[in-house]
Amino acid sequence: MSYPDRPFAAGAAALRPVIAAAPLTRALRLALFALTLAPAVAAAQTAGAQATDLDEVVVIAEREPGNFAIDRAEIDLTQAGDVADLLSNQSGVAVGGGAPVAQKIYVRGFEDTLLNVTIDNAPQPAELYHHQTRVQIEPEFVKSIELDAGAGAATAGPGALTGALRVTTRDAFDMLALYGDPQRDAGVLVKGAGGFNGENSYKAVVSAFGRWSDRFGAMATYVLQDGGDYDTGDGRRVTPTAYRHERGQARFTGHFGDHTADLSLEHLSDTGTYYERPHMINFAGRFILSDHEMTRETASYNHRYDPASEAVDVQATLFRTVSDYQNRRNTTGQLYGRGEQTSYGLDLRNTARWSALELVYGVDYRRDELDARQQAVPRPFWASTVQTVSVLGAYGQATWTPSEQWRVSAGARWDDYRHRVASGPGAGAANSQARFSPNASIQWQPTEHLTLRAAYADAFRGVTIREAFFSALYVHHGDLEGESADNAEIGVAWERDGWFARATGFRQHIDDYINAVYTGDVGAEWGRWANVGRAEVEGYEAEAGRRWDAYELALGVWNSDTRFNDRPLNDADLGLGTSIGRTWTARFDWRASPRARYGLRARHVEAEDNNITPTAPPKPGYTVADVMGEWSLDAARRLKLGAAVSNLFDRSYYDHGTYGYHSSGTYIGFPAQGRELRVSLSYLF
Template sequence: MIKKTSLLSAAIASIVLPSFAQESIETVLVVGEREPGNMLLDDEALQRIQAATLEDIFSNQSSVAVGGGSATAQKIYVRGFEDVMLNVTVDGAQSPGELYHHQARVQLEPEFIKRIELDAGAGAATNGAGALTGALRVTLKNAFDMLEDDANVGALVKGTYMANGDNGSKITGSAYGRLSDNTGVIVGFSGEDRKDYADGNGDVVEATPYQHDRSFLKLNSGAGHHSFDFTLENVADSATTYERPNLTNYAGRFQLSDQELNRNTVSINYGFDPSSEAVDLHITAYTNDSDFKVQRQNADVIYGEGDFGSIGFDVRNSTSVGSQNITYGIDYRADNLTSAQNATPPFAWGTTEQSASVTGVYVQDNWAATPQLNIAAGIRYDSYSLEGDSGVSDGVDISDSGISPNLSAAFEVTDSLELRVAYAQAFRGVTIREAFFSGLYLHDGTLESEKADNIELGIAYEKNNMFARATLYEQNIENFIDVEYTGGDVWGYWRNVGDAKVEGYEFEAGYNFDNITATLGVWDADNTLNGEPLSDRNMGLGTTIGRTWLGALEFSGSQSLQYGVNVRFVESEKNSVVEGAPDKESYSVVKAYGNWSPVSSLTVSLTVNNLLNEFYYDHATYTYLGAPSNTYVGYPAMGREVVASLAYRF
């Protein structure tokens, strides 16, 4: 087996022109190609597979893994690193805060999504401040995405039934209309009621039910050179779990708890494009507020609760100068946290109020140097500030600033073959971390800012009906910040615990027939902290995931009939969570789906998740614990689930 570090170093040394970072999203969309790991998913793809959870959304995406078990606890891992280091936006609104490390951070409603874009790894200056492992951008639908032909109004109602365990149901609806030739409005709602699910052995897994209620409103308008979007989104999730929703009651002392999570996001986007090479202006302003509460059912004391609020803006302009397109701007975000925890012995119960801000300026240049050579280069400067206003963080005052450069080059060897090499750095100053832990762990004045670098080598081939793409990468994160238990008079401190690293590769290939599309891919990421493999205990950083193979076969019998199958095979992986822990076992997951539209207004869908009813623990799920339990403490994945839906468009 070729050692990946040696191969990467040799390959980069052989490139005369080194490079930095990902292309900006605007360039990627024009080119229409995405490297493996740089994902682009649209509404049509999400509807085909009847995506309902994060696990559904990313189930067949290269370099992305999502933990199993209840949707309440599902976390996203990109190249093995957890999403807390990923810059996540919804219609331009940043969602930076983590609330509770046992709970999912990113909450999305697939029915509302128009497009999801992922740029993996530290990259372009336009990715935003602190994007150590990349950027995930979500764009919600507007009225004109839904209106048919010249219709002025419309509506969609969809009912879904999930047959597994104690079953579940979901209803989704939206109404949309044209207020004028260039102005539209859409409102949508979604309510999902999921009972306890059953694993691959047919056993019902207790403490896994949840209720998801989501709604959104989006107003969009355009007149002349101006465009305007206003988005309001609400997420309200509740569940009955143990106080740690990603862990079973393995110790026999965990209490059933009521879990609540809410997110309210408001974003305003304004664009001005007067068909001038000098001006293409885009302004985003937003507020984002998330809160959580964990309440034991048998006690009056709140186990943990917190509110994480953000407000910010991004002002950018693009200017074309000859063969160059230069994007430059300024962004700002202010965060506020109030939280409390009573999960520990009473001496360590604590509260906190914190405020933080980050101001950044950036420039990103995309230059078509020759018909065959494209160069992208950029840099951003960010200034961070964190203050503790009360509680365990009272008196904390930390500030720092740093730069994040990037450079990349893509060379078209032939009309069908392209080579790409890239390098980028990302800087993240000390800012508000997890809400729950912030009411428990103290600052001792020793924290340093985190710094990441990412180097990639890519190759892409596309000719006639065939394509193949591959990426080799290596990323380092210095001064990773985590909590450190010390005991004694205080529970512990926030500390720089070391340097994290990932080495990996991604490959995918496919062929398009007249009405059949076949794809095959594989990815592998070896993640370490201070030279030791990551384990499930590295919450907030990442975990080890076995080499993953992805296959898909899709048929389009006619415009009214589509069906297909996805296969995901994960190889076994050594589990370093404790000494003597068993390997994370390999598993295969098969998904089959079909969509039939007998008339244009009606769609009948049937999906079977985990078709072979395999019993397994997803590698992105907390699984095993040592003494005294020496057992699996995480939740097994859901067994076979039949999902049937009926959608009617008025």
């Protein structure tokens, strides 16, 4: 049996373990049947036609002013080592936490718990522990990161209340392209990096990759990063913040005529000894050092069938992600909390293209399973829980381009959520709800250089598994309403002779937000899950600049006024968001030669009122600048040196996305890292 003769053989073999691990529910059977049927239908439609080269599917409705896409060149230039390095200088985004273990992503002031995050099309829905980061991303082999902020297109997936963040990693063909030699069939990348601040950090990277003809490629990678406690801008040592990160990935890519297949297996782990609340200092004097471990294992299989037919371009994704954490007392080994969430499912879609119309339609399904325990409260309330949720969705997104000046997009998705508590607090409780989420946008280009856009979208998220730690403490009563969001935006973009400018204004509401509510009813329950109110945000983003042959300069500003039940959000609104001062950004890039490039990134955050207590001081403003450079040290550009200085002026500050001032009258979060020199050296063998 050869793969070229039977192109689905590779995909079927890769999917058997995933399918075997998942019960064949009504949704799974439907989608697998459709996946089997679609190629046969397409083959009948295109009999006798010649195969065409695969091209990239672009869903037009998902790109708009106010969003961003980060490519590999930007990641390499900035010497990114964690999520904050990747995203902090992007419009509309803040990353708080100080220490890497506590970093959280905020989009327009809302926390990433409301954001759909995918890695190689595999959703990452798990929220394990509210004091630790939810999204684990190792930058070293990221190919691109795309953000669509705010509720938007139906293709963003179920429950995308505040948008979608998509991470794509590199494959063997991407790595081989670095050599600039189309005849190259195999290679090895080795890299060493160091960050010099406090007790310093070190990273080692090795990757081996190759291809057999132009049809099949394979890659294996390993990354180890070890970091010590860091220093702030005023020279204070921040402890305990030392960490150890590991990442391994195996990836297999095949091109078989009209078919392309990609299987990715990724493992990440993050270990360290922190306080039981790793985003805080020991302000209460009673926090106990604990050994923390978080891991994520993601398997994703992506298959595309693109024959010579405008009516058929099928994409299918099967995925399985297991995320878990465990915190144990450092002195006794006693469990503080643990949780494991397994998510698996699929997305099957087809794209049909006609002269002026593009239609994307499909179905998706995801099932989440949680097994968690907490032993942090008084012993009578120690508990375990097992919960499940499934969501079945059907969606369509149409984009009509009647002329060069006009583009109209409209779509909708229908999502059916079914949540059940199998054991633990609230055992037997169930929440089920289904709802449509429509969207529409219109874009007008009155001149060659000017584009205007208006959009409106709804998004619905039924009752899902909430934070693993709290799920073993707070009770479900089966009376919850799903959360719904509406988002309205207007945008303008202009470009001419190298000059460019863009701006977006937005207003969004999130109704029936679900949160844990402490009741203190010692005789019955510690607390319960409830619909607690309405969150909203109003704001804007703008950027202007100029591009030359070797230079690019851009200046930007964004501001989000976030509120909850008619009061400003604050740091205590864990899982929802916080208030962040108006943020100004500057970016300068200079390609001095084909073998050298330099960059500057600067961010100024204005002071922001803090309503966490009536007497709380405002969140102080701050300005941070980073400089960076990358050089090819040989003519073949295989030996590369990179260097960056973050927080160039060694400012001492608290990021507004960090839990800072507390009702006790002190700053309890970890301040930001002071000046750090990051250096890397890599070689392609």
